Amino acid sequence: MKELVRKLVETYGPSGVEEQIRAVIRAEVEPLADELRVDPLGSLVVHKRGSGGGKRIALDAHMDEIGVMVTYVDEKGFARFMRIGGVGPLTCIGARVAFADGTMGVIGVERKRDDPNKVPTFEQLYMDVGATSRDDCPVHVGDAAVFVRPFQAQGTRLIAKAMDDRISCAVLIETLRRLEQTPHDVYLIFSVQEETTLSGARTSTYGIEPDLAIAVDVTGTGDTPECRPMAVELGKGPAVKVQDRGMIAHPAVRDLLVQRAKAANIPYQMEVLEFGTTDAAAMQLVRAGVPAGCLSIPCRYIHTPSEMVDERDVENGVRLLLEVLQAA
């Protein structure tokens, strides 16, 4: 599975420009799907028919990653940019970014700021692609770039940019690969635009009308120095979400995940996230409501280019989803 993760995290795919990552995921899932389609906003929806008698279940992971978009090219060929999704100024300084065609940029900060000790604002950052004027600048207003950082494994830790949420895409793909039999009608949504607007999950779910929805996404941990208290730790198992800032997990879905984990002796943790939300928040409100929950992969350094997960949590996440799908 490490190779799959490497391929996924290193592919370009910021919110709104998901073509490349969709093609990579499509190649992985097409041979395993009964039906496959791309819906109006670009989400990839895979249908795996069950043996019958079960429910219609939608699983979801988002394909898009955070990044930056060029907002202006000045006279000297430097580009100003805005963030795509939850990017912070601190992770930008000195970072390298790559555009769809491979063009690279370096992010610099205005040295002549009022207070050099304060965190700079996005207006005080700029991108250098090696141009000398507006005319010879290879990037234009509206072009999007992602952070560049190679995938690395060390012990059981996996480190890369875009673990959020390519690790969950890997979980879904692996689950689909190992799924032998299920009574349920299973849909796997690889959604677009989660980092900006949760658009993909919401609209895809409208088309599917599931009885139950489980989003798979990363969540934070409370196990690094002087961090905000949080009961989730790397390596202690996938987390069952109770609530986050955008959603209260449906108790039935939350309990289902806990029961299956207990019955199969899969380690798990309970998660309350104080900031941020996932596709599940949007899926829950579609039409007349969908019981929705979230299975989270604990992750340190979320929304930095070095997101870190533990492969045991990932493996246990796959096992737990299989338990949910294979039982009635």
Add this chain to the structure above:
Amino acid sequence: MILKELAEAIGVSGDEGGARAVVLGAVREHVDEVKVDALGNVLALKRGTGEQPLRVMVAAHMDEIGLMVTGHDGDGFLRVAAVGGIDARLLPGSFLQVGPERIPGVIGLKPVHLLREKEDQEVSKIEDLVVDVGASSKDEAKKLAPLGTYAAFTTPFRELGPTVSGKAFDDRAGCAVLVELVRGERFGFDLHAVFTVQEEVGLRGAQVAAYAIEPHCAFVLEGTIADDTPKDKDVSPTTELGKGPAITVMDRSFIADRRLVRLLTDTAQALGIPYQFKQPGIGGTDAGTIHLTREGVPSATVAVPCRYIHSPVTMLSLDDFNNTVRLMRESLSRLTRETLS
């Protein structure tokens, strides 16, 4: 001139009647069906020739920002709150039209002569301002402008040569472009021209209209920020007057569908129509709710650059206006099923 009529009409979010009347009068003869829905949106259908079996929604919002009366002072002044995003700095010194009778009102500040030190640097919050309609008692004020009465700016429309000025070009400019499109030849597809309500308070009208229509794709027409006045740094003006219609790639409410953006830019380049990209990340439009409807609606926003939007006086270039109409007409003519595949 339809832009003049539309700009001078009154229609604050939630009370769009004045603008709605002008819109209905302008489009009625040119469409096959027109109706007003539960929220007050005008939904007009101009059937296509049948060549392109598509439903295309093109929307512009009728509502403008304004004020609402929230209380009455002992001395006959009105207390107000903002409807939509009003910049409080622009209110002092302005003329208003209050209520359906369009009673004139003014907002003033404590005279500069009476200010204490540094007080002139402060900006009054809307809660601290009052509107003076000339009433001399609380009861009189209550009778003239009961709780919930709307107030709008009064600025008349003026032609300045290559540019025009007036109030509410956001989004009466977009409405005017849409009226021109509706008045022209039929397209290959069914054109659902929607003049929406309540964009300024949360993109509300567009949401329910899109649900009713179920379009295959949508275009939103706007009057957008042109910040091309002198600055200290070499940074984006968002859009510039004279550089043509502004196409959105991404703003705070949605990401434009790249296939539709390509249709617009390919058309502009083929016909030599000037265009610009609006600075990404600024503002939001009806596309924000339209694109989330049902199973998703690929959407794009095209805007006429306007200086000083959300102030009592806005300004646009007639060339930009005409080029926006032209770009939309030509792009829509080239829109086919294949564009969206």
Add this chain to the structure above:
Amino acid sequence: MEVIPLLKQLTEADGIAGYEGPIRELVRQTWQPFVDEMREDKLGNLIALRRGTGPEPRPKLMLAAHMDEIGLMVTGLEKGFLRITRVGGTDRRVLLGLEVIVHGQQDMPGIVATRPPHVLPEAERKASVPWDKLFVDVGLPAEEVERLVTVGDLISIRRETVELKNRRVAGKAMDDRACVAAVTLALEQLAGVRHAWDVYAVATVQEETGLKGAMTSAYGVAPDLAVALDVTFGKHPGVPDVDAWPLGEGPTLGTGPNFHPGLVKRLKEVAEAHEIPCHMEAVPGRSGTDAWAIQVTREGVPTALVAIPLRYMHQPVETLAAQDVERAGRLLAAFIAGLEADFLDRLTWDGTAAR
């Protein structure tokens, strides 16, 4: 039905946003005698139908009052103390010293506590306590707590509802159980009355966390008209006059973009005809109530808001006038009784048909 005992019963029940089970059961039993059908939807909204007598297909009116309340949740265990966070907009300024109930393996009484002022630095003593310095103490040894409590367990505010002078009533969860009470009174009054429209009374869930129950229940019911009921700010020193309404002078009717002017006008006329005192409330944008979500469901729903003035919102001492709850109930019943089968045809915008 006596309103004060009803208020007491409804507000003392448990039902934190997302976990409305106990209050839902109570509302179900309370509404049973006055409705023809009831069902629970996927998010837990309770949807009750009183059929009208007009010719089919009958138009649908939806009444919405939210049954969820704000509360707390366990986020971690530390040496036998519980770290907490809010569910909905719980006001942390009033948490210190509050008695709560922790719903773990069993219900346990607890206290919201923090370090005493004597040992705190000056600056911290003057500031209200941030969430990560608050904890709940259940008075048990750490091993017991580990056994009985898990991350994600709910914590409710423990508070009895009391009657003050002048039939004012104070307790927790008046927001919005007072309106559930108003809807109950309306349903009771309609029991002997013919009305043309089908009435869907909905006790919604998760209003406090984002109007979620209203959004999904309105989609499911697909009403032609809707009236939401919630609380608004009651007059109180320190609250500007433009933002608050007096207790005991009747409910308020919202006016502004969130509400259809024709529907609001009708409610106003009914109030005047039945001598039910009420005030207009100017709402220039978001109403912060279920009405905001319902109005933009499907193809749009003409919506109105009836609100009961309430002091100390989101604090466990929410205070209102019982008379205002009774008036809201009477207003709803009178409005429904007088709603003509063809009312929608008359509900126009500037003289053009709404349908």
